[in-house]
Amino acid sequence: xxHWAATCTxxxxxxxxxxxxxxxxxxxxxxxxxxxxxxYSSGVDAIEWNPANLALExxxxxxxxxxxxxxxxGVSCDDIGAILGFGQCDSQPWGWNFDDVGCDATVTAGxxxxxxxxxxxxxxxxxxxxxxxxxxxxxxxxxxTIGITVGSVGVRARSRVMTETTVSKELMGLMCEGFDxxxxxxxxxxxxxxxxxSFSEVTAGYGTTLGxxxxxxxxxxxxMGHSLTQGRFFEPVLDxxxxxxxxxxxxxxxxxGSGYGLDVGLALDLIAGLRVSxxxxxxxxxxxWDESLVAHEATYTGCSTGSPSCPNGDDxxxxxxxxxxxxxxxxxxxxxxxxxxxxxxxxxxxxxxYFPTVFRAGAGWRAGGTTVELVGASVSPRGRQKNxxxxxxxxxxxxxxxxxxxxxxxxxxxxxxxxxxxGIALALGPVHLDVSGGFxxxxxxxxxxxxxxxxxxxxxxxxxxxxxxxxGGR
Amino acid sequence: MRYMPPNTALxxxxxxxxxxxxxxxxxxxxxxxxDPAQGQTVTVTxxxxxxxxxxxxxxxxxxxxxxxxxxxxxxxxxxxxxxxxGLSVPGRAYDVGPAGLxxxxxxxxxxxxxxxxxxxxxxxxxxxSVAVVRPDNSIVTDATSYDLSNGILTADVYxxxxxxxxxxxxxxxxxxxxxxxxxxxxAITPVSPxxxxxxxxxxxxxxxxxxxxxxxxxxxxxxxGIAKIWVDDVVRQRLGSNLxxxxxxxxxxxxxxxxxxxSLPDSAVGxxxxxxxxxARINEVVASREVGEEIAIFTGNGSDPNNPEATxxxxxxxxxxxxxxxxxxxEVIEFDVTGVGTSDLLxxxxxxxxxxxxxxxVPKTMGAIVAHVRxxx
Numbered sequence: 001x002x003h004w005a006a007t008c009t010x011x012x013x014x015x016x017x018x019x020x021x022x023x024x025x026x027x028x029x030x031x032x033x034x035x036x037x038x039x040y041s042s043g044v045d046a047i048e049w050n051p052a053n054l055a056l057e058x059x060x061x062x063x064x065x066x067x068x069x070x071x072x073x074g075v076s077c078d079d080i081g082a083i084l085g086f087g088q089c090d091s092q093p094w095g096w097n098f099d100d101v102g103c104d105a106t107v108t109a110g111x112x113x114x115x116x117x118x119x120x121x122x123x124x125x126x127x128x129x130x131x132x133x134x135x136x137x138x139x140x141x142x143x144x145t146i147g148i149t150v151g152s153v154g155v156r157a158r159s160r161v162m163t164e165t166t167v168s169k170e171l172m173g174l175m176c177e178g179f180d181x182x183x184x185x186x187x188x189x190x191x192x193x194x195x196x197x198s199f200s201e202v203t204a205g206y207g208t209t210l211g212x213x214x215x216x217x218x219x220x221x222x223x224m225g226h227s228l229t230q231g232r233f234f235e236p237v238l239d240x241x242x243x244x245x246x247x248x249x250x251x252x253x254x255x256x257g258s259g260y261g262l263d264v265g266l267a268l269d270l271i272a273g274l275r276v277s278x279x280x281x282x283x284x285x286x287x288x289w290d291e292s293l294v295a296h297e298a299t300y301t302g303c304s305t306g307s308p309s310c311p312n313g314d315d316x317x318x319x320x321x322x323x324x325x326x327x328x329x330x331x332x333x334x335x336x337x338x339x340x341x342x343x344x345x346x347x348x349x350x351x352x353x354y355f356p357t358v359f360r361a362g363a364g365w366r367a368g369g370t371t372v373e374l375v376g377a378s379v380s381p382r383g384r385q386k387n388x389x390x391x392x393x394x395x396x397x398x399x400x401x402x403x404x405x406x407x408x409x410x411x412x413x414x415x416x417x418x419x420x421x422x423g424i425a426l427a428l429g430p431v432h433l434d435v436s437g438g439f440x441x442x443x444x445x446x447x448x449x450x451x452x453x454x455x456x457x458x459x460x461x462x463x464x465x466x467x468x469x470x471x472g473g474r
Numbered sequence: 475m476r477y478m479p480p481n482t483a484l485x486x487x488x489x490x491x492x493x494x495x496x497x498x499x500x501x502x503x504x505x506x507x508x509d510p511a512q513g514q515t516v517t518v519t520x521x522x523x524x525x526x527x528x529x530x531x532x533x534x535x536x537x538x539x540x541x542x543x544x545x546x547x548x549x550x551x552x553x554x555x556x557x558x559x560g561l562s563v564p565g566r567a568y569d570v571g572p573a574g575l576x577x578x579x580x581x582x583x584x585x586x587x588x589x590x591x592x593x594x595x596x597x598x599x600x601x602x603s604v605a606v607v608r609p610d611n612s613i614v615t616d617a618t619s620y621d622l623s624n625g626i627l628t629a630d631v632y633x634x635x636x637x638x639x640x641x642x643x644x645x646x647x648x649x650x651x652x653x654x655x656x657x658x659x660x661a662i663t664p665v666s667p668x669x670x671x672x673x674x675x676x677x678x679x680x681x682x683x684x685x686x687x688x689x690x691x692x693x694x695x696x697x698x699g700i701a702k703i704w705v706d707d708v709v710r711q712r713l714g715s716n717l718x719x720x721x722x723x724x725x726x727x728x729x730x731x732x733x734x735x736x737s738l739p740d741s742a743v744g745x746x747x748x749x750x751x752x753x754a755r756i757n758e759v760v761a762s763r764e765v766g767e768e769i770a771i772f773t774g775n776g777s778d779p780n781n782p783e784a785t786x787x788x789x790x791x792x793x794x795x796x797x798x799x800x801x802x803x804x805e806v807i808e809f810d811v812t813g814v815g816t817s818d819l820l821x822x823x824x825x826x827x828x829x830x831x832x833x834x835x836v837p838k839t840m841g842a843i844v845a846h847v848r849x850x851x
Contacts, residue, residue, distance in 0.1 A: 170757075181831040182839070185714065188757040190623070235621040237628060238756060240713060240763030243831045291505040306834050335506045336514040337524040340532040340586035340626055343506075347529075350502040382498070 028065065028466035032423025032436030033396020034409025036373040039267070039277045039364030043470060044147030047156045047205035049360070050265035050279040051217025055152040055207030059472035063156075065145040066126060071119045071417075071440050071460030108173040115168040115190060124159025124198065143200060152207045157200065162385060165194040171233065171247070175324075178317035179302030181243040187302070189247060192233040197353070197385055198226040205263075215267040219281075223355075225257025228289050229296075230349040234341050236302075242309035244301060250345040251296040251328060259287030261355060273366045277375075280359050287354035287385070295342045298327040356383030358390065369400030392417070403427050407436065410451070416442050417458050418451060430471045437463035504528075513549030530588040531568050533631075538581040547571045551636055559605035559613045560640035563593050567638035574609040575634040582630035584618075587639045590625040594641070599760050600718050600753050601645040604629035607636040615642060615690060615721055620760035644694040648717035648752070649704040654844050657823055659792035660811030664733045681731035682739070684820040684849035688724045695722035701748055702846045705828075709841035712830050713754040719765065722750035726847050728773075728820070731784070742796070743784040745772035746824055748845050768826035769845045771807075772800045794822070818851040 027045035030037030038049040043061025046053035128142030147156030168190030173183075201224070207217035231251035238245050265279035303310030305317060319327070333342065362375030372395075379391040396409030405425035412418055423436025440460030443452070506528055516525045518535045525548045526532035533548060551567035566587050577583055585604050594602070599622060603615040616629045627639050662682060688695035695701045701724050705717065728744030749766035774783025775798050786797040792808050799805040808823040823846055830839040 180833050182712075182833065182836075185712065185756050188623075188759070190758075234626065235619075235623050235757075235759045237619040238759055238761035239618075240752070240754065240761050286499055289502060291502070293505065304831050304833050307831065333506065336516050336526060338506050338526045338528055338532065339524050339534050340526070340528075340530075340588055341624075343504075343526065343528045343532070344588075344624055344626070346504055346506075350504065352501060354499045 028067075028423060028434035028436045028464040029398070029407065029425070030396075031067065031438065031462055031464040032407035032409065032421055032425075032434070033373060033394065033398060034411040034419055034421040034438065035377075035392055035394035036362065036375040036396030036409050036411075037394075038279065038360055038375045039275050039362045039373045040366055040371055043149045043468065044154060044156050046207070046217075047147060047149065047154050047203050047219055048281075050267055050277050051205035051219045051263060052207045052215035052265040052267040052277070052279070054149060054154055054205055054215075054217055055209045056215040056267055056269065056275075058151055059149075059470065060151070061147070061149045061154070061468060061470045063145075063147050063466060063468040065123075065464065065466040067123055067145070067462065067464035071458060105173075105177055108169065108176050111169040111172055113169055115166055115172070115192070117164065117166040120161075120163045122161045122163075124161055124200065127161040127198075149205075153205065155202065155204045157202045159198070159200040161196060161198040163194065163196045166191050168192045174247075174302065174316055179245065179304070179314045181304055184238065184240075184243060184245065187236055187238075187245055189233040189235050194229075194231040194251075195348075196227065196229045196231075198228075199257075200224045200226065201261075203261075203263075207265075213269045215265075215269075217263075217265040217267075217279075219261075219263035219265075221261040221263070221282075223257075223259040223261065223287060225254070225259065225287065225289055227253055227255055228257065228349065228353055229253040230345055231296075232341075232345045232348070239309075242303070242307075244303040244309050246299055246301050248297065248299045248341060249328070250341045252333070252342060252346040252349050253294045253296060253330070254289040254349065255292065255294060257287060257289035259285065259354065261285040274363070275366070276361075276363045278359070278361045280357060282355045282357045282383075285355050285357070285383075289350065289353055293333040293346065293349070294330045295333050295338075295346075296328040296330045297342070298324075298329070300324070300327065352382060352384040354383045355385045356380040356390075358386075369405075371398040372396070392419075394419075396421075409438075412451065413440075418443055419460075420444060421462070423464075427470075430469045432466075432468040432470055434464070434466040434468070436465075437461065513547060515545060515547045517543055518546045519543045525570075527568065530566060532586050533570060534584045534586070535577075536581045536583070539577045539583050540575075541578070544572065544575065546634070551638065553636075555605070555636065555638045555640070556607060556611070556613060559607070559615060559638065560601075560603065560642040560644075563587075563589055563602075563639040563641065566593075567636065569636050570634045573635040577632050577634070579632060582632045583634075585629050585631050585637060587627045588625055589620070589627045589639050591622065598641045600716060600755055601642040601720060602627055602760065603640055603642050603720065604631065605638055605640045606631050606633060608633060609635065613690070615640065618762065621758065622755075622760065623758040642690075642720050644690055644696040644722065645718040645720050645753075646696050646701060646703055646722055646750075648719060649702070650710075651704045651706040651842060651844055654704050654823070654846075657792050657808040657810035657821060657846075659789070659794075659809060661737075662730055662739050662789070662811055662818075662820070663737055664730075664739075681729055682851060683727065683729045684818070684851045685727040686724055686847055686849040687726070688722070690721050690723070695724055695750075700724050700848050703748075704844045706842040708830070708839060709828055709843065712839070712841065713752070713763065714756050717752060717754050719750040720753050720762070722748065724748050724847055726822075726849055728822075728849065730787075738789050739787055741784055742787045743773050743782050745779055745782050746770065746822065746847055747772075747779065748824070748847065763828075765828075765843070768828055768843055769824045770800070770826075771805065771824060774798050774800075820849045820851065821846050822849070 041049040041053050042057035044063040125142050125144040143159040145158035170188045171192050201221050203219050203221040205219040209215050229251050233249045236245040236247045261282040262284040263281045267277040269275050300315040302316050305314045357380040360377045364373040374395050376393045392411040392413040394411040398407045408422045410420045419440045421438025425434045442458045522535045522537045524534045525546045527548050549569050551569045555562040555567045602620050605613050605615045619628045686700045688698050688700045703719050726746040730739035730742045732741035734740045747770040751762040752765050753762050772779045772782040773785040776783045788795045794807050794809045796805045810821045812819050826843045828841040
C-alpha cells in the first residue's frame with residue numbers, strides 16, 4: 001500500500017478541507033437554504049445575489065466567511081463507501097474513519113470505468129491553508145471572503161480557486177498499485193486532466209429604490225487573475241521491449257490576468273411579505289489572461305524495480321504524493337519552441353476562459369421570523385469559469401426563534417444533481433454566527449418519496465461558516 | 475407616465491442588444507500560432523531545446539543530443555516525399571536541418587507529429603512511422619509510439635533531414651500459431667556436374683547454397699514473401715491480437731557443402747536471422763517491441779554469428795537436424811523444398827521464445843514466435 005497513493009485517493013474521495021474546499025454559493029444563509037436566499041439576501045450577501053437588496057434591506061454589515069465544498073461526478077456516496085470499505089453512505093458517513101483509507105486493488109476495482117471527476121470551488125484562504133498543510137504549491141491569493149456594506153452601498157473581496165480534475169480508472173490503478181508489466185495492456189490515461197483557475201475579485205454594489213417598493217441595483221467587479229492552468233496527461237509511451245511505460249503530464253499556465261464584470265438586479269416588494277427578485281451577474285464581462293505562458297511538464301516511468309531497464313526504480317512505487325506534484329518543472333514557453341503535447345494542452349487553456357452570465361429569478365415570502373424562497377438560476381453556455389452546480393432550482397426556508405435561526409433547503413441542479421442542506425444562525429446583538437452545510441448527490445434514498453432520484457452518480461458536500469456584525473435595516 | 479415613441483424604444487433596445495453583443499467575450503488566441511510554411515529557426519544548445527511548427531510538428535533535443543550549439547531549422551516540406559518510405563500522410567512532411575546532422579546515439583531527438591485518425595485508413599495506425607531521408611537517400615523509419623487519443627506520433631531520430639509521417643507498406647501481418655502450415659521436406663540434391671573453372675564460385679564444389687535477404691531499404695520482406703510470422707496466444711494476450719512486424723530485415727544463408735552416398739546433405743554452414751519491430755495496439759497506444767535475438771540461429775559451436783562454423787546435419791522427412799547450433803544441440807528445423815523454374819526454394823521454420831516480465835520475484839512468461847523464411851538457390 002502506498003502512502004502517496006493513499007493521499008491521492010483521499011484527495012479524490014475525501015472531501016477534506018485541504019483540497020476539496022469550496023463555497024457552494026456565496027453566503028452561509030444561502031448554503032443553508034440549498035442555494036436559495038437571493039430574494040431576502042442582505043448586507044454583503046446582497047452584493048453577490050442581488051444588489052437591489054442593498055436598498056431594500058439597508059442597514060450595515062461587516063462579514064468574514066469561510067466555505068468549503070466539492071463535488072465528485074462518476075461516483076455516488078454509496079460507491080465511495082464501498083470503494084473505501086466503509087459500507088453504505090446511509091450508515092453514518094460522518095463516522096467514516098479516513099485514517100484507514102488505503103489504496104490497493106480492492107479500492108481501484110470499485111472506481112467507475114470512466115474514471116472520477118472532482119469539481120471544486122474553494123476560497124483562496126482555505127486552499128492556501130490546505131496546500132501548505134499538504135506541502136503542495138500554493139495556488140492563488142490566501143484571502144478569506146470579506147465585505148462591508150453601509151446603507152445602500154457595499155464592497156466585497158474574495159479569492160477563489162476553481163478546479164476540475166478527471167482521473168481515469170486505469171491511471172488510478174497504476175498510481176495505487178504500482179507498475180506491473182503483466183498489466184501493461186490495461187494502462188491508459190484516457191481523459192485524465194485538470195484545470196484550475198485562481199483569481200481575486202472586488203465587487204462594489206449599489207442599490208436604490210424607485211417608488212419605495214422597487215429596488216434597482218448594480219454591481220461592478222474587478223477581477224485579478226492569479227493563475228489559469230490547463231493540465232493533461234498523455235497516453236503512455238510503451239516500451240514493449242524493456243516493458244516499461246512513460247506517462248507524461250503537461251500543464252500550461254497563464255500566470256496572471258485581469259477582467260471586469262457588471263451585475264444588475266431588480267427586486268419588487270408585493271403585498272403581504274411577498275417579493276419577487278431577478279438579477280443578472282456578469283451581464284457585461286471581460287477577462288483577459290496573460291499570454292506569457294509557462295509549461296510545466298513531468299514524466300513518470302513505470303518499470304520493474306531491479307530490472308536493468310529500471311535503473312532509477314518505479315516512479316509509481318516510490319514517489320509519494322508531494323514528489324509526484326513536485327516533479328512538474330516549469331519553463332516559459334517561447335514561440336517556435338513548443339512541443340506538440342504542450343501545444344495540444346494549451347489549445348484548451350483559453351477556450352471560454354471567462355465567466356458566464358448568470359440569470360437568477362426568485363420569489364419569496366417573509367412574515368415575522370419565517371422566510372420561504374424559491375430561486376432558479378440559469379447559466380449562459382458561454383464561459384467555463386463556473387461550477388457544475390451553478391444552474392439549479394432551489395427551495396429554502398428560514399425560521400428565526402429569538403436569537404436562533406434554523407434553515408433548510410434543497411436544490412435540483414442541471415444533469416440530475418440534487419442537494420439537501422441545512423444550517424443554524426446564532427445572533428447575539430450585532431454578532432451573527434452562521435454555520436451551514438449539506439450534501440449533493442444524484443438522489444437521496446430517504447427523500448425519494450418527494451424527489452425522484454436521478455440516474456446520475458454524484459457525491460458532494462459543503463460547509464460554510466460566517467461571522468458577521470450586522471445592524472440596522474430590516 | 476411619459477410616452478416613448480416606438481421607434482425610439484426600438485432604437486434603445488437595439489442599442490442595448492448591440493452593446494451587450496459587442497461586449498461578448500471571444501476566446502483569446504494562443505500567442506504562438508505561426509505559418510508552418512514560413513518555417514522556424516531556433517538555436518539549440520547541448521542542453522537541449524525544442525523546435526516546433528505548431529500545430530503539427532515538434533522536435534525535442536535532449537541534453538547531450540547535440541555536441542554544441544546548432545541552428546536548427548524546421549519547415550513544412552513542399553517537395554514530394556520519397557515513395558520508398560511508404561505512403562506519406564498528407565501535409566505531414568518536414569525538412570529539418572542541418573540535414574545529415576548526426577545526433578548522439580544515447581540521446582536521440584524526439585520527433586512528434588500530429589496525425590489525427592481522420593488522415594488514416596482503417597488499420598493504418600499500426601504501421602504509422604516516422605521516416606527520415608539520409609544524405610545518401612536511404613530511408614530510416616522508426617516509431618516509438620502512436621497515441622490514438624491525442625493523435626500524436628512519436629519517434630526517436632538519430633539524424634536530421636527530411637522527415638515525414640508515413641504508413642509503412644512493408645508490414646508483415648502476424649498470424650496465429652495454430653495456422654502455421656506444415657513443411658513437408660523435400661530433396662536437397664548436390665549440383666552435378668561440378669562447376670567448371672570459369673563458373674560461379676561456390677564454397678565447396680558440388681555444394682548447394684540457399685540464401686535470402688530483404689530489408690526496408692532494399693527488397694521489401696513483405697512484397698517478396700521471404701518471411702512469414704506467427705505467434706501464440708501468450709504473445710497476443712500480452713501484446714494484443716492485432717500484430718504486425720515492421721522494418722523487417724531477413725538475412726539467411728545455408729550452404730550444404732557435403733553430401734553422403736545417398737546424395738543427402740550431411741554437412742552445412744549457415745545462419746538465419748530475422749529482426750524487426752513487432753507493433754501492437756494496446757488500448758489507445760500503438761507501441762513497438764524489437765524482435766531479433768528471438769529468431770536467430772547459426773550453425774556450429776562458435777559464438778560469432780557472422781562467422782558460423784560447419785556442422786553435421788541429417789534429414790528425415792520434413793525435419794532437418796543440425797548437430798551443433800547456437801540454439802539447441804542438436805536442433806531440429808522443419809523445412810520444405812519446392813522447385814520454381816530452374817531454381818529451388820527452401821523454406822525453413824524458425825522457432826523462438828519471447829520473454830515477458832512479471833515483476834520482481836515472479837517467473838517470466840514465455841510466448842512462442844514462429845517464422846518461415848524462404849531461401850532461394
